[in-house]
Amino acid sequence: MNQDEQYMKLAIQMAASTKGQTAPNPSVGSVVVKNGEVIGMGAHLKAGEAHAEVHALNMAGERAQGATIYVTLEPCSHYGKTPPCAEKIIQSGISRAVVATLDPNPKVAGRGIKMLEDAGVEVKTHVLKKEADDLNEVFYHWIQSKRPFVTLKTAMSLDGKIATTTGESQWITGEEARRDVHQYRHIHDAILVGVNTVIQDKPNLTTRLPHGGKHPIRVVLDTHLRTPIDTPLIQNPEAPTWIVTGSEVEKEKIDRFTHYEHVEIIQLSEPTISIEEILQQLGEKDVTSVFVEGGAKINDAFLRAGAVQQVINYVAPKLIGGQQSPTPIGGEGIAKLSESMQLTITEVTQLGEDVKIISKPI
Ligand SMILES: Nc1c(/N=C/[C@H](O)[C@H](O)[C@H](O)COP(=O)(O)O)[nH]c(=O)[nH]c1=O
Ligand SMILES: Nc1c(N[C@@H]2O[C@H](COP(=O)(O)O)[C@@H](O)[C@H]2O)[nH]c(=O)[nH]c1=O
Ligand SMILES: [Zn+2]
Numbered sequence: 602m603n604q605d606e607q608y609m610k611l612a613i614q615m616a617a618s619t620k621g622q623t624a625p626n627p628s629v630g631s632v633v634v635k636n637g638e639v640i641g642m643g644a645h646l647k648a649g650e651a652h653a654e655v656h657a658l659n660m661a662g663e664r665a666q667g668a669t670i671y672v673t674l675e676p677c678s679h680y681g682k683t684p685p686c687a688e689k690i691i692q693s694g695i696s697r698a699v700v701a702t703l704d705p706n707p708k709v710a711g712r713g714i715k716m717l718e719d720a721g722v723e724v725k726t727h728v729l730k731k732e733a734d735d736l737n738e739v740f741y742h743w744i745q746s747k748r749p750f751v752t753l754k755t756a757m758s759l760d761g762k763i764a765t766t767t768g769e770s771q772w773i774t775g776e777e778a779r780r781d782v783h784q785y786r787h788i789h790d791a792i793l794v795g796v797n798t799v800i801q802d803k804p805n806l807t808t809r810l811p812h813g814g815k816h817p818i819r820v821v822l823d824t825h826l827r828t829p830i831d832t833p834l835i836q837n838p839e840a841p842t843w844i845v846t847g848s849e850v851e852k853e854k855i856d857r858f859t860h861y862e863h864v865e866i867i868q869l870s871e872p873t874i875s876i877e878e879i880l881q882q883l884g885e886k887d888v889t890s891v892f893v894e895g896g897a898k899i900n901d902a903f904l905r906a907g908a909v910q911q912v913i914n915y916v917a918p919k920l921i922g923g924q925q926s927p928t929p930i931g932g933e934g935i936a937k938l939s940e941s942m943q944l945t946i947t948e949v950t951q952l953g954e955d956v957k958i959i960s961k962p963i
Contacts, residue, residue: 621788901932
């Protein structure tokens, strides 16, 4: 690993530590180095606040003159909620910029690099590009498609059951696997379930980690607005609850939820719920990632809509059996194997007694 990669690794580690908290912005890290000494470092912490380069350059101060800056993402060149980093880099007298990867945001996309080169800054790109890209696969998906990056999560027994014939499901997976799920809730902007899961499991859908954690927005797909008022998602205001209904739900039914500040009813333009329309609305509301925790009907709807970017299966060493016991993906099913979704497995890990399998559609 050469000098440039060493400092870029430090910048990447800083960016990785802010995963989930910068949405809808990417996670970015930056280090300023002069004569082999680190004189500034920083990461973007929250959308609307200073970018990583600004933190690092402020720490370096006058000594940035003639120094090298490392950034995990191409410095921005536009006025968003903050002024362009490329300009600040030029003004601070930096003589060399090492950039891991370009920013696919149409507002930047190569313009940041061009601004630096036009101002006489020496630029080197594609240092640890893959590691930097892996950091922001969610941001890249959202900024280019304006749809949230969708992760479908299921938890099932070895024989593929998510509950017994009476619907008992807690718990199939053990403590460690469930803790891992809460880690995903923490880094996601939204968690999404169907109204059947709300009625059956009365879930909270909050993030319960030992050290706390950020709660995702709780989204319920509920065509006929059957969500009970006395369910935790409505009674417990710890996180926003957005209920998506069809166009035929009458106004007085919607009015029952009005005095719950944290509850928002999103009424679609059609009688039935289209996954495409929901993702478009969530994307427009700056939701960059959605964690779909089912149940079976919702999982099938997302699968059929081809709206899944990542699948996470937790498999417990239990055998539940029963022709009628529910499985993770419901719906009408398919006749031909060629209609099944093809995935590639990207990670298999053991968590306590359970196995976690991450896969991505091909
Ligand atoms: N039944 C299991 C799961 N079941 C997940 C269901 O979505 C269930 O309704 C919610 O987890 C309940 O939400 P909350 O905990 O109240 O926030 N998920 C798991 O990872 N393992 C299992 O065994
Ligand atoms: N977070 C981040 C960047 N984010 C880029 O800037 C956009 C957000 O700009 P703004 O609205 O001003 O925060 C975001 O969509 C992405 O393209 N750029 C950087 O140089 N460094 C950073 O640390
Ligand atoms: Zn910037």
